[in-house]
Amino acid sequence: MLTQNSAPDNAYDEFIKGVWRENPVFVQVLGMCPTLAVTNSAMNALVMGLATFFVLTGSSALVSSVKDWIPKQVRISCYVIIIATFVTVIDYTLLALVPKIHKELGAFIPLIVVNCIILGRQEAFASKNTVYLSVLDAMGSSIGFLFALLALGGLREILGVGALFGVNLFGEHYEPWVIMVLPPGGFLVLGLILLFFNWFKARKPEKSLNPALETPHG
Amino acid sequence: MEKQKQKLIVQAAPYLSHGITAPKAMLDIIYALIPVALLSVWFFGISSLWVIISATLGGVLVEWLFNRERADNPLKDGSAILTGLLLGLTLPAGLPLWMAFLGGVVAIGLGKTVWGGLGNNLFNPALLGRAFLLGNFPIAMTTWPAPIGDAGIFSVYPSTFTWPFMQVATDSVSGATPLNLMKFQHQFTDVGSLFIGNVSGSYGETSALLLLVIGGVLILRRSIDWRIPAALLGSVFVLSLIFFMVDSRLYPNPFFMLFSGGLMFAAVFMATDPVTSPLTPKGAWIFGIGMGAITVLIRLFGGLPEGVMYAVLLMNATVPLIDKISQPRAFGHGLKKDGQ
Structure with a gap:
């Protein structure tokens, strides 16, 4: 998946693989820290997903455009500095625009720097491909991440509070599932979704072998 | 294929069996739980029976759902019924039935089947279900109704029949x-x-x-x-x-x-x-x-x-x-x- 990416018909594929076939959370099981920590409400999940979208797309674009000038030996630290730049931008942007959510997300906004989905895309894709393909790849991965966060956050908020994006769904007599907005709920819902994904994959005969995942785990 | 009667049995030791199989062991414990369940009906009325039944139903349903394509259906060994009974007996008498049902579902679903079925689970399924309920519905799970006393065995706590996913509407008489x-x-x-x-x-x-x-x-x-x-x-x-x-x-x-x-x-x-x-x-x-x-x-x-x-x-x-x-x-x- 890393070579012969120059053909234009691969562009759509690079985009869509991150959304579904190689979904960073549900298939690669990467980026568990924000996935479990900030999905206690759909709004937090949405903001986290958008912040990651901005950081991943921005740093993929920048890394792929300057990749020829980065010495091999110090590439990881260069990527981290580029990622950290975008994280700082989004950190202050969120603080200015949505201070309440920024406060709820707390340390998890600066922690986007160490989200292994982002560093993984730089190392595995952006450092070897054109800007166009890297941006598509980054957008695919971050939309996949956003989708996963929204699925978790939505489910946890619906069950745990009886609301979605703060809108009450079941009336005032709904009995909230307290555990769902607590940390165990994150593990439970993630585990159940992964269970569902594996069940789904096991039912459908595999069309092609899943390519070995080359992103670093963390 | 026709079963062939074997004259010479070739197998490794042990040859002696004490005759206790998993279903028999389960049945033993189930029988032992019946007096406990009866006593609870005596103390807390018919509500307790409803709670036990719905917890058991939840467990059996999930067991069936997960194993319906298997030839050796593990429903027959009675472990789902036993887990449901055990769970039901640890719940407060006035618990809404849908919560008890959910507890049974979690006990068997997350406590047993996802581990690979009977014999593979690390945690006690019934207690896992109870821990889930206690974390989820801390108020309902710690509202212990007082024994019914003179009201008669067939009196039902008002909180028992609560609509699914809804809160307990009325305050029941609870005793610490x-x-x-x-x-x-x-x-x-x-x-x-x-x-x-x-x-x-x-x-x-x-x-x-x-x-x-x-x-x-x-x-x-x-x-x-x-x-x-x-x-x-x-x-x-x-x-x-x-x-x-x-x-x-x-x-x-x-x-x-x-x-x-x-x-x-x-x-x-x-x-x-x-x-x-x-x-x-x-x-x-x-x-x-x-x-x-x-x-x-x-x-x-x-x-x-x-x-x-x-x-x-x-x-x-x-x-x-x-x-x-x-x-x-x-x-x-x-x-x-x-x-x-």
Whole structure:
């Protein structure tokens, strides 16, 4: 998946693989820290997903455009500095625009720097491909991440509070599932979704072998 | 294919079987639970029967759902029914039925089937279901209704039939459990009424006398390992006796500790689950004493009035380790040689 990416018909594929076939959370099981920590409400999940979208797309674009000038030996630290730049931008942007959510997300906004989905895309894709393909790849991965966060956050908020994006769904007599907005709920819902994904994959005969995942785990 | 009658059976040892299969062992415990269930109906009315039935239904439904394509359907071994019964007996009598049902679903679904079915689960399924319910619905799960008294067996607590996913609308008459009284109001219930069981609490945990008798029968029938309840109850007694002797006004009487809460029920039915308890005799002692120590610590110093459930679940997690360190020496192996 890393070579012969120059053909234009691969562009759509690079985009869509991150959304579904190689979904960073549900298939690669990467980026568990924000996935479990900030999905206690759909709004937090949405903001986290958008912040990651901005950081991943921005740093993929920048890394792929300057990749020829980065010495091999110090590439990881260069990527981290580029990622950290975008994280700082989004950190202050969120603080200015949505201070309440920024406060709820707390340390998890600066922690986007160490989200292994982002560093993984730089190392595995952006450092070897054109800007166009890297941006598509980054957008695919971050939309996949956003989708996963929204699925978790939505489910946890619906069950745990009886609301979605703060809108009450079941009336005032709904009995909230307290555990769902607590940390165990994150593990439970993630585990159940992964269970569902594996069940789904096991039912459908595999069309092609899943390519070995080359992103670093963390 | 026609079954061929074999004249010569070629197989490895062992050749003698004691005839106890998994379904038979399950049935033994189920029979033992019936008097407990009947007594709970006597104390708390028909509501308790509804709660037990819906918890069992939830468990059986999930068991069927997960295993419907398997040839050897594990529904037949009765373990889902047993888990449902055990779970139902640890719930408060006035619990809405949908919560009990959900507890059964979680107990079997997350406590057993996702681990690979009977024999593969690390944690006691019934207690896992209960822990899930307690975390999810802390208010409903700690609203212990007072025994019905004169209202008659067929009176139903108003909270029993609550719409699914809805809150309990009316306030039921709740009584604090003896452990709650001890923890939050420093008021000790008379040990005698604890022993007979006419106090607030979940069904299974009320009558220490009945549970002791049933436990004794099960031990005599060798359905449960006597070491686990002995170690659990003994360590609770000894530890609380030490605290009682240090300061008898601050810490409760050791008999109170033994007969209150879910300790008896856990000692007889929960801790002795053959899947989630150690295999070796030495391991059983370590397991029981560990549970007793955690129980006393949670009850006397923790934030919760009752800690038996968490004690059992925590020690369940250590069972593979306990099994590893308590391996008996195989004959002829591992002897220490002189001078080494």
